[in-house]
Amino acid sequence: MNWRLALSIAVTHLVTKKKQSLVAMMGVLFGISMFIVMISFMTGVNQFLEDMAMDNTPHIRIYNPVVVQPSTIIEKEETKIEAADWFVVRHQRPKNDLPKIKNAQYISDELEKLPGVVGVAPMLTSQVFFNNGPVQIPGNISGIDVKKQQLLFNLDRKMDEGSLDDLLKGNDVIIMGRGLANKVSVKVGDHVSVTTPEGYNLVLKVAGIFSYGISTLDDTKSYATLATVQKILQRDPSYVTDLNIKLVEMKSAKVFADGLKKQLPEVYMEDWEQANASILAGEKIRDVMTGVVSFTLLLVAGFGIYNIMNMNIINKMKDIAILKATGFQGKDITAIFLFQSLIIGILGGILGLGVGFLFSYLLSITPFPEGTFFRIATFPVNFLPEHYIMGVLFGFLTTLFAGYFPSRKASRIDPVRIIRG
Amino acid sequence: MDTILKASNIVKYFNEPEPFKVLDEVSFEVKKGEFLSIVGKSGCGKSTLLYILSTMDTDFTGTLEIKDKKLNGWKQNDLAKFRNENLGFVFQFHFLLPEFTALKNVMLPALKLGKYSKEEVESRAIEKLRMVGMDGFAKKLSNKLSGGQQQRVAIARALINDPAIIMGDEPTGNLDKANSVRVFEIFRQLSNENKQTIITVTHDTDFARGSDEMIEMQDGKIIRA
Numbered sequence: 001m002n003w004r005l006a007l008s009i010a011v012t013h014l015v016t017k018k019k020q021s022l023v024a025m026m027g028v029l030f031g032i033s034m035f036i037v038m039i040s041f042m043t044g045v046n047q048f049l050e051d052m053a054m055d056n057t058p059h060i061r062i063y064n065p066v067v068v069q070p071s072t073i074i075e076k077e078e079t080k081i082e083a084a085d086w087f088v089v090r091h092q093r094p095k096n097d098l099p100k101i102k103n104a105q106y107i108s109d110e111l112e113k114l115p116g117v118v119g120v121a122p123m124l125t126s127q128v129f130f131n132n133g134p135v136q137i138p139g140n141i142s143g144i145d146v147k148k149q150q151l152l153f154n155l156d157r158k159m160d161e162g163s164l165d166d167l168l169k170g171n172d173v174i175i176m177g178r179g180l181a182n183k184v185s186v187k188v189g190d191h192v193s194v195t196t197p198e199g200y201n202l203v204l205k206v207a208g209i210f211s212y213g214i215s216t217l218d219d220t221k222s223y224a225t226l227a228t229v230q231k232i233l234q235r236d237p238s239y240v241t242d243l244n245i246k247l248v249e250m251k252s253a254k255v256f257a258d259g260l261k262k263q264l265p266e267v268y269m270e271d272w273e274q275a276n277a278s279i280l281a282g283e284k285i286r287d288v289m290t291g292v293v294s295f296t297l298l299l300v301a302g303f304g305i306y307n308i309m310n311m312n313i314i315n316k317m318k319d320i321a322i323l324k325a326t327g328f329q330g331k332d333i334t335a336i337f338l339f340q341s342l343i344i345g346i347l348g349g350i351l352g353l354g355v356g357f358l359f360s361y362l363l364s365i366t367p368f369p370e371g372t373f374f375r376i377a378t379f380p381v382n383f384l385p386e387h388y389i390m391g392v393l394f395g396f397l398t399t400l401f402a403g404y405f406p407s408r409k410a411s412r413i414d415p416v417r418i419i420r421g
Numbered sequence: 422m423d424t425i426l427k428a429s430n431i432v433k434y435f436n437e438p439e440p441f442k443v444l445d446e447v448s449f450e451v452k453k454g455e456f457l458s459i460v461g462k463s464g465c466g467k468s469t470l471l472y473i474l475s476t477m478d479t480d481f482t483g484t485l486e487i488k489d490k491k492l493n494g495w496k497q498n499d500l501a502k503f504r505n506e507n508l509g510f511v512f513q514f515h516f517l518l519p520e521f522t523a524l525k526n527v528m529l530p531a532l533k534l535g536k537y538s539k540e541e542v543e544s545r546a547i548e549k550l551r552m553v554g555m556d557g558f559a560k561k562l563s564n565k566l567s568g569g570q571q572q573r574v575a576i577a578r579a580l581i582n583d584p585a586i587i588m589g590d591e592p593t594g595n596l597d598k599a600n601s602v603r604v605f606e607i608f609r610q611l612s613n614e615n616k617q618t619i620i621t622v623t624h625d626t627d628f629a630r631g632s633d634e635m636i637e638m639q640d641g642k643i644i645r646a
């Protein structure tokens with residue numbers, strides 16, 4: 001088997017039929033470039049939505065949920081006690097248990113010592129009313145450890161006006177979501193009156209406005225220091241309702257939480273996958289879509305090559321016959337035509353990467369339509385080397401398959417039939 | 422003289438459109454260096470016989486021996502290799518590869534054989550082209566040559582691997598008188614000087630008369646040897 005000879009014949013064929021080779025190459029080029037654009041954009045969107053959600057979502061959240069009391073013995077059927085003999089309390093209400101995490105400081109310190117944990121941020125969240133004249137606007141306020149919130153959840157990057165550090169300057173300071181601030185009609189520097197469900201009232205100074213780009217958050221959330229919120233709620237300085245854990249490896253959250261549950265049976269844990277089930281589902285759907293569209297694009301390019309190679313072989317029947325008559329074997333013929341389709345595939349694929357990169361780049365600098373909904377300036381596009389490697393690989397494989405069958409056909413041509421006419 | 426090709430009891434049927442016996446118990450021998458012409462009317466089976474001798478058509482009964490090798494039952498790939506080394510072909514329609522130069526056309530079978538380096542193959546190819554008087558056109562694309570010139574390049578290609586046997590299927594069939602004479606002279610020279618065996622099928626009576634031996638066929642049988 002003489003590879004170099006087969007290759008040189010293949011190249012000569014391609015070069016003499018420039019137009020046809022170019023058309024075939026364009027098919028691959030479009031297929032691969034669209035694949036690159038699609039996958040870069042789709043993963044960009046996934047990444048963007050995930051980041052948007054994850055900035056606000058701890059990998060694991062530890063909290064005390066409101067639980068209804070477990071059923072009492074007499075409600076169980078096997079007790080067989082006449083109901084009439086007892087006073088039965090129907091429709092039980094939860095006990096006035098505080099949603100406080102006991103020993104929060106200790107748990108937090110211990111958790112931060114564990115490997116794989118970036119940090120633990122304590123939080124105290126309560127529903128409150130913001131008073132706008134006679135109108136009460138419902139919302140909630142979260143007491144945070146400012147430094148940790150900044151470190152773990154990038155809250156400082158969400159600030160539209162003012163700065164997160166202003167929370168630390170002075171007492172009774174608050175930062176509010178943009179939507180909420182609009183509803184209460186306050187600006188930075190204004191004062192806002194806050195009422196708790198228990199009826200306590202406090203006037204806070206607005207130090208900043210933030211927005212997540214998620215309206216449900218921006219319309220309701222506000223932040224203050226832990227101490228401030230404890231003061232509003234009239235609680236002691238150890239009162240914390242949530243511990244938000246950030247891990248080094250996001251994907252390990254579920255396993256980590258399962259392990260933690262054994263050590264801390266008295267509290268509840270929620271990992272980010274539970275909290276963001278809908279985002280994950282959306283991500284899966286987009287992945288499937290990307291896969292299907294990419295596959296179709298490559299399939300179409302493949303059929304293009306298949307057709308062109310078939311035509312090429314019909315045109316080259318005489319040449320194939322003569323090559324076989326002068327001693328070229330079936331596998332030489334296969335190699336000649338397979339090389340042609342591989343050259344088309346590889347060149348088309350590499351050019352496709354370039355064009356795909358160009359289009360992805362153009363998309364990535366295209367301004368995103370203005371809107372308050374998303375906090376985003378341009379279309380989200382990812383530039384990952386593995387997508388480009390995948391593109392070339394797919395191009396190679398598609399052309400290999402598309403070229404193989406016509407090449408096999410060529411190798412089986414009976415020279416006598418062609419030469420004798 | 423040694424026998425180089427031996428055909429015994431060759432029988433061949435065409436199945437389409439209906440079974441028809443094209444060759445009926447054909448047997449003959451060819452000696453080394455002999456210049457043999459096969460003649461006969463159209464449809465007498467002479468071309469069919471030639472393609473069986475060429476090893477390209479394997480659908481027949483009887484035995485075929487070339488250079489003391491019995492070739493029945495060989496695989497296609499092995500036969501291709503055998504053709505490459507031992508047989509050269511000249512066809513009626515010149516059948517050069519149109520995308521390649523005359524020189525490259527001549528070189529291809531030798532490059533396939535892989536016995537010589539590329540440089541050696543090139544100098545050998547030029548030598549063969551010189552022999553047929555085509556060395557001046559070596560760098561020309563083959564589809565830019567005239568019919569007679571193409572046929573001479575095709576002969577050079579048939580010679581490149583110094584085959585024991587050169588087969589021609591109406592090599593002068595498509596040429597004018599002057600070119601036909603020229604081709605005949607080349608064949609004559611190959612037989613006389615190089616001791617290469619020539620087997621051609623031809624309609625050209627002058628061509629046949631000038632060869633050493635003549636086989637005449639009719640209705641699938643040899644009627645005169």
